[in-house]
Structures are given as C-alpha cells and as structure tokens.
Ligand SMILES: [Zn+2]
C-alpha cells in the first residue's frame with residue numbers, strides 16, 4: 226500500500242479535471258481525494274503500488290481535451306486508513322501559479338441536447354458543461370468555483386444540483402451550469418419598450434434579422450451588432466450607424482460547408498475554424514462570394530469568418546450568414562453590461578437580445594490568419610486570454626501595458642506570462658478606463674504584486690502616463706521600453722529561441738526611436754539580452770508626423786520629394802492632394818519645419834498605395850497596406866534598391882520609387898506593380914540577411930500581418946538556407962507588444 230501526493234500545474238481548473246481525476250482513481254481502485262487549490266489541482270491517491278503508478282501515467286496521458294498539464298509534482302506520503310475517493314471543496318491560498326481557462330465553444334454533446342425536444346435544456350441558450358461554456362469572462366476571482374463567478378446569484382435547482390454532484394455526469398462540478406428552471410434568462414427589448422421573454426425572444430430576434438434589422442446581441446464577451454450578411458441595405462445601414470466606413474465586418478457562418486461557399490478553405494483552415502477557441506479566421510474570398518454582399522469587406526481579398534460559439538448563436542443563425550461586429554461605435558471598447566449597451570448602442574440597434582448572466586471581463590473575438598499550416602494570431606482575445614505563454618526562465622514580476630494601438634496587458638509570475646484580452650486603441654478615456662479595470666482584475670486574479678511596470682518609450686501615450694501613475698502609487702520602478710525592442714523580445718519568447726543570435730526584421734507603422742525619430746523599418750541583432758539596431762530603412766522627412774498616417778498621399782509626396790521625383794499631376798497621389806496642401810507641404814519640406822524623420826516601413830506601404838491610386842485616405846489602421854496586399858497575384862521581378870552604410874546598414878528606397886513611377890508612366894498594370902513592390906521588400910530582407918550572414922531571421926511588427934509578404938520572405942530565406950522565425954502564440958502587431966515589454970523589464974532577456 227502506497228500513498229502519493231500530486232500537485233498538477235497548468236490549465237486544470239474549469240476544464241473538468243477534478244471529475245476526470247475522480248473517475249480515474251475509482252477505475253484504478255484507489256482511495257484519497259482531489260481538490261482545487263490556488264496553485265492548481267492537488268491529488269492524493271492511495272492503493273497498490275502498480276495501480277498508483279498507472280494512475281500517474283494516465284493523469285497526464287489522458288487528461289480532458291481542454292486541460293493543459295504543464296507540470297506534475299509528486300511526493301511520497303505515509304498511508305492512512307481510508308476507504309473512498311472524494312472531491313474536496315476549494316481552498317484559498319496565496320500562490321496563484323495556476324491558469325484560468327479561456328472561454329470555450331459549445332461542445333457537441335451540449336449542442337445535441339440544445340436541439341433535442343425531449344431534453345430539459347431544449348433551446349436553452351445558456352447550456353454548457355465541463356467541456357464547454359464561458360470561463361474567463363465570468364470569473365471574478367480564484368479559485369474557480371461557482372460563488373466566484375457571475376452565476377453566484379443563480380441557485381441550482383434540484384435537477385442541476387444532482388448533475389453537479391454526480392461524478393458520472395458530464396456536468397459534475399461544471400461551475401456555470403444552468404437550466405430553464407434555475408439559470409439566466411434571455412429577453413428581447415425593442416424601441417417601443419416592449420419586452421419579450423424566453424424562446425419567443427429568440428424567435429422574434431430572428432424575425433428582426435430576417436426583416437433586415439440590426440440586432441444587438443449579448444454574447445460571451447460582450448455585445449455584438451448583428452445583421453443579415455446577404456442583405457445589402459442592412460449591411461450599409463450598420464456601417465452608417467456604426468460610423469465605420471469600410472473596415473471589414475466578420476461573418477458568422479453555420480458550419481465549414483457554409484464557410485466554403487464564401488472562401489477557399491483547406492484542412493488547416495477548417496481545423497482553426499472548428500477549434501474550441503472559435504476565432505474569426507481571415508480567409509481568401511471566392512470571387513462569387515456565395516451571396517455575401519461586397520459591403521461586408523470592401524476592396525479586400527480576405528473575409529473574416531467565424532463559426533458559432535455560444536448556444537445563442539446556434540439558435541439565431543439558421544441557414545443564412547450573419548454579420549457579427551463588436552457592439553461599439555468605432556474605436557470604443559466593446560459594450561459589456563445591459564445598461565451600458567442600452568446607452569451606447571441605443572441608436573445603433575433596432576432591438577436588443579439581452580440576458581441576465583453578467584459578463585465580468587469584456588472580451589472581443591479573436592482574429593487568426595493561417596500561415597504555414599498553423600495559427601498566426603492577429604488579435605488574441607476570447608478563447609485564448611488569459612492563457613499563459615511559457616517563458617524560458619523566471620524573472621521579476623512585471624505588469625506591462627503595451628503601446629497605444631491594439632493594446633493588451635501582460636503580467637508575469639515565475640516562468641509564466643499571462644496575456645489579457647484585446648483592449649483596443651488606448652486613445653480615449655473609455656479605453657483607458659477599460660485598461661485600468663483589466664489591469665486590476667489580472668493582478669487580483671493571479672494575486673501578483675508586480676516588482677516593475679513596463680510601458681512604451683513614446684512620451685505621448687496615455688498608457689505610458691497611466692503606467693507612470695501606477696508606478697508612483699505602488700512605489701515600484703517604471704521601465705520604458707523602445708517599441709521595436711519589445712517587438713523583438715516578444716517574437717523570441719513566442720518562438721522559444723534562446724541563446725542563439727537572431728537577426729530580426731521589425732517592420733511596422735510607428736514606434737518612437739531612441740534617437741527621437743519615428744522608426745518602423747528596422748533590423749536588430751538579438752544576442753542574449755542584447756538587442757542592437759543593425760540596419761534600417763533610410764529616413765524620410767514626414768511633414769506633420771502623425772497627421773500623415775490617415776492621409777497616405779502626404780506620405781507619397783514626402784517619399785517622391787526625398788527621391789528627387791517631381792510632383793507631376795499625372796501621378797495619382799499628386800492628383801489626389803489638394804493644391805493648397807501641396808504648397809504647405811512643399812514649404813515644410815524645403816525649410817524642414819515640423820518634419821519628423823521616419824524609417825517606417827508601414828509608411829512606405831502607404832506611400833506606394835497612394836502612388837498607385839489604390840488608397841489616398843485611410844479609415845482604419847493598415848487599410849492602405851491591406852488593399853495593396855489584395856492586389857498581389859503574380860510572380861514578379863524585384864525593383865532596384867540600394868543598401869548603403871555600414872553600422873547600421875541603410876536600405877535606400879529611392880531607386881524603388883523611381884522605378885515605380887517609370888512603370889506607372891508606361892502603363893504597367895497596378896497589380897503587377899504591387900506584386901513587384903512586395904517582392905522588393907522581401908529582397909531587402911534577403912539582402913540584409915546575406916550581408917550579415919544570419920542563419921536565423923525573425924519577422925515581426927504589424928507589417929507582417931501581410932501573409933503574402935511573409936510567404937515571399939520566408940521562401941527566399943529558406944532558399945538561401947536560412948531559418949525564418951515567425952509568431953505562433955501572440956500577434957506580430959502591437960497586440961504582442963506587452964509580452965516583449967514584460968520579458969525585457971523582468972530581466973528575462
Ligand atoms: Zn458542453
């Protein structure tokens with residue numbers, strides 16, 4: 226007779242782990258107990274040595290589908306008189322190294338019950354079990370038990386109680402379980418203040434959608450605005466009301482078959498679409514698009530598709546695709562509670578499908594592209610947050626706040642970095658308030674008292690001001706980290722590279738450089754904890770700095786000027802710029818007044834987009850580059866460029882600009898010019914890698930959301946015998962910045 230005490234670390238709470246352990250122990254004829262602890266799951270088992278051994282093997286090998294066991298610690302204990310195996314109630318301790326599960330899409334078993342007229346949860350929109358349902362969005366504190374969730378106020382009925390306590394049941398200790406008798410309820414509110422309850426609410430909501438109406442739907446992580454994706458008027462009305470000119474909308478489709486009507490889908494795409502995280506997946510659109518109207522994603526070759534992840538989606542969807550966009554006006558955080566939604570979305574929606582299960586943490590949908598057969602995150606939020614990224618070693622505890630756009634938070638503890646949900650662009654008091662709330666919640670959940678706080682070097686970011694106040698209040702050091710250094714560190718941790726020197730191409734729109742200029746076309750050599758800038762795109766004076774970001778024609782004029790090319794009216798970017806503005810720009814450039822030097826690659830993409838007449842004014846960040854990418858469709862030759870300087874190397878785009886202008890004048894098709902431009906950028910990276918003889922080349926920064934470019938670069942690097950390093954767990958854009966800030970500030974690299 227032996228007794229063993231096991232401590233299991235990882236994502237082991239809220240994923241059916243205790244019931245799994247219980248059933249496993251009973252099967253092996255063992256006695257003892259299992260309990261949640263703030264450290265993870267604690268198991269004590271007692272029985273014959275051979276059975277205990279098998280139990281330990283099975284524990285890791287056959288754990289539930291959503292569990293992620295990081296580590297199991299095992300110690301011998303003296304045997305005690307004991308006859309049964311039990312599940313113990315949770316205890317609270319101060320160690321919070323355990324992970325909180327993310328929100329999980331409705332499982333197949335629950336779905337079957339949802340549409341079974343004989344089931345007591347038939348058409349009940351809050352059906353869930355150990356293997357599915359809301360998690361992070363409803364958790365108020367740890368350990369993860371019902372009283373610590375937003376379901377605390379719903380007392381279980383006798384039937385649910387029985388399921389909850391039956392170790393053989395799929396709902397054994399499933400914290401958010403509910404049924405029509407005891408759980409949350411759904412209702413529909415419309416303009417005339419009528420309130421329709423329960424299933425009638427859902428049926429009426431479907432009629433609102435059928436009639437071309439816009440429906441606000443309370444979901445897992447917040448409110449969505451939904452409308453029929455095949456109804457042009459409805460989509461146009463939604464755009465107008467949301468103040469969102471042409472940013473693409475995501476579309477909710479019933480299943481992979483329906484998705485195939487709209488986009489090209491291979492097995493890798495299907496796997497991501499149907500995964501338990503249920504992100505929005507960016508896919509290549511079919512030319513015909515199967516009836517989804519063009520207004521859903523104007524001028525783009527991709528479309529964002531998502532499969533249903535909450536029971537309510539399944540009940541609403543039927544056989545037509547729905548536009549599903551975050552319930553907010555452009556650039557505001559997603560609306561989270563009912564009162565807030567009525568206030569903020571009142572003018573946008575024709576009716577509200579509400580419910581009384583509170584959302585504790587707002588969480589937008591995640592967005593994923595597929596690159597090289599695997600997930601390539603663009604926005605890491607619902608379904609992924611706050612799952613940790615493993616660090617190469619332990620460092621100081623850090624709270625990192627990211628930059629300005631696409632902000633996320635990161636807190637570290639030991640060798641784990643917990644990344645919070647997407648917060649949006651921290652440019653307004655609303656998003657700053659969301660950041661403040663999310664920071665308090667993350668620190669509280671994981672019981673982390675940070676040793677340091679990290680933010681961007683940019684002097685004008687609201688998040689940096691917030692970080693400075695936080696540092697002062699807590700009496701901890703504030704560490705300001707250069708934007709691209711953070712990107713580089715983020716990539717290296719994400720790709721799990723240690724101890725090998727890596728050349729990193731870091732291309733994005735805007736990052737405040739250590740020399741006070743705006744960087745964004747950078748090459749770094751990362752070796753151990755040293756990050757050295759070894760190359761960059763040649764500086765171009767940009768009149769008005771940030772004012773140029775929304776008006777690519779200004780960037781195009783600046784690049785033409787720098788290349789010594791005249792502003793002739795036959796060039797689309799010149800024709801598109803008001804002549805009064807041209808005069809002012811010319812003066813600014815000639816006198817070098819109010820001009821910020823920039824090495825930004827994002828701005829070079831903007832300049833070329835305007836030069837080609839593709840996009841002169843952008844309505845959302847990255848729009849010009851996305852539309853330029855959409856044009857690339859052929860194998861093309863590189864344009865010339867020059868590499869000068871020694872330390873750092875400088876890539877001079879002037880020959881490139883001159884060649885594009887020459888192509889425009891000889892009426893070379895815009896598609897071919899866009900293709901040649903992309904190839905040229907890939908060749909620039911290849912050239913720097915060759916000159917520095919780098920065996921491993923990392924690719925990070927928002928420009929690499931462009932998967933077309935990513936493919937062109939990685940093929941060239943591989944052909945030269947180099948390894949291309951790309952992101953896997955966090956976005957290459959500023960959504961991944963906080964991770965890099967945290968590891969640098971924590972002294973981990
Ligand atoms: Zn389920």
Ligand SMILES: [Zn+2]
Nearest residue numbers: 382385404407
């Ligand atoms: Zn019940």
